[in-house]
Amino acid sequence: MRTKWNLSSLWSPRHPRVRSLAGQVLLLQLVVVGVVLLAVAAVSVHQSTVEFRELQGQRMIAVAENVASTPVVRDRLSDPSVERVLAPEVDRAVNLSGATLAEIVTPEGVTAVSSDPTRIGLPAELGGSDVLTGRAWSGDVVVDDRRAIVGHVPILTATGDVLAAVSVSDDYPSTWALLSSAGARLLLYLGIGAGLGLLGSWLLSRRIKTHTRGLEIAEIASLADHREALLHSIREGVVAVNTDGIITLLNDSAQELLDLSGDVVGRHVDDVPLDPGVRRYLLTGEDGRDVVLSTSSRMLALSRRAATSQGHKIGTVTTMRDSTELASMQSQLSSHKSVTDTLRAQTHEFANQLHTISGLTQLGDYDAVTEFVGTLTRRRAEISDAVTQRISDPAVAALLIAKTSLAAETGVSLTLEPDSRLHALDPELATDVITVVGNLIDNAVDVSEGGPHATISIRITDGDGILIEVADSGPGVPESMREEIFSRGVTSKTGVPGGRGIGLALVRLVSAQHGGFASVSDAPGTGGALFTVHVPRS
Structure with a gap:
């Protein structure tokens, strides 16, 4: 039964629905646009403030110098009604320069003349100025709780003494005025930027919603968790x-x-x-x-x-x-089939021999019957003795005797090398050796069958582990396939379907499980293949 995922079921009624992913992205983008606009505005205000301070500071000093150099100011400073006499001069300075405040300050720091009559007689706001020491100065001061840029110029005597000081100040404009002073173009650019930012944010939120298939954050996280759980389980x-x-x-x-x-x-x-x-x-x-x-x-x-x-x-x-267990079962089935084929071949051979004996008996040639039975007995004994004298393990010896008869049935000569030696093995190791030897012989018979000189030679030695060598007279294995030949489904035999090749794969698997190896090279003299397998006893 196929399971269907209902995305709407991922939301529980007990948990309120949060803002959508697209909405969160849109909100985030709006915040980013707002922060950028504020940063641009702050930079613009700062630049306008710096420009105002530099330009107005110089202008205030120039206005103050103009007042200080006026002859009537110098001549009437000692007049008892100086605040009334020089009032037109400070008013003129304010009107001509556009300054906020113009004053004449006594050497004691008291306001003597001012464009604001309420400040006469009050201490002047000099800030960090050193104008009373005879030096002109420009900087920021606070006048009546208002921040202003001021220019101070001293009025000196011929001997360099300070008679008074002229102070001309202008209040700093408001933030909005500073933004406005940056020009309508800046405001236009900011407005266009804000509009584009809003439009881009909206388009991005729509794109995200499209690519996430309309899923929200919790739904995406839940699907990812389900995916991980399914894949790993x-x-x-x-x-x-x-x-x-x-x-x-x-x-x-x-x-x-x-x-x-x-x-x-x-x-x-x-x-x-x-x-x-x-x-x-x-x-x-x-x-x-x-x-x-x-x-x-x-x-x-x-x-x-x-x-x-x-x-x-x-x-x-x-x-x-x-598929290890399946391959093992397939190998066992192949072994059973091999035994069945061997029994079939022997049955056929025995039937032919019985027919021969029956015919000789009917002819009354009993001496020929005796000689024929003796020949069969000696031949069978020679095959058994050739194997059992060198192979002490009964299971492996029985396999070699059966495979010799089966190979002969297909026209292939199978011989055991004279220097072969194998002691008795424990049952588990013997089973693995039988799997290796049986599969190697079956592979050799398949590739050698039908050849002009179909021969197979086997050498089994029991020294530092069990070394099995099987050489055939087949076409051999190309060097490019000598590693791949041990993979399941790969074979060097022509006309064999891709499903074959399990035997050599099992040979490699069995040897590797024991810590050994399986390899293939050219067989000396025959031009076929030489398979070498090493199976340690431990």
């Missing part, structure tokens, strides 16, 4: 590789089947300790074709499919299953 291994050969997904089963440890996601396939056959299949395997590969500890059934998104290939997904 299934029994089959799953490996995803992108178009650059980077592993993007590896579930727990795949990590166990491939004997990997640590986090390999994000690494290139070539940088991961994989069996060469598996690595080659992940990178260059044929999509849609199931294969079975043998590693050092398992027989794996792999299936590779291309992964696409919106019509574009984004990588491949390979699933794998452990």
